[in-house]
Amino acid sequence: MSTTRRVIATVLYVLGALGGVAFVILVISDWGSYNDLANSAPFYLFVVARIVLVLLPSILLVIIGLIVGRRLKPFLAKSAR
16 A cells, blocks of 8 residues: 555544544533523434534545555455455
8 A cells, every 4th residue: 555545544534533532522512501491302313413414424534544545445355246
């Protein structure tokens, strides 16, 4: 694997990990500021929104990092059989 691919894959892994950490921090923050009487939406909808806005893009970054880093190549070759 070339150095450029390794650097790009590492950057994508780090961004994905930061997104995961941000998700946890945002959900804890939402939980602390959630008020049953003031909000008509249940808390799990706030969590679902954070999953869509933060966690899914982070997971996609990690998957793209795996593809760029060619770590999925043996797995993809086995599943193609």
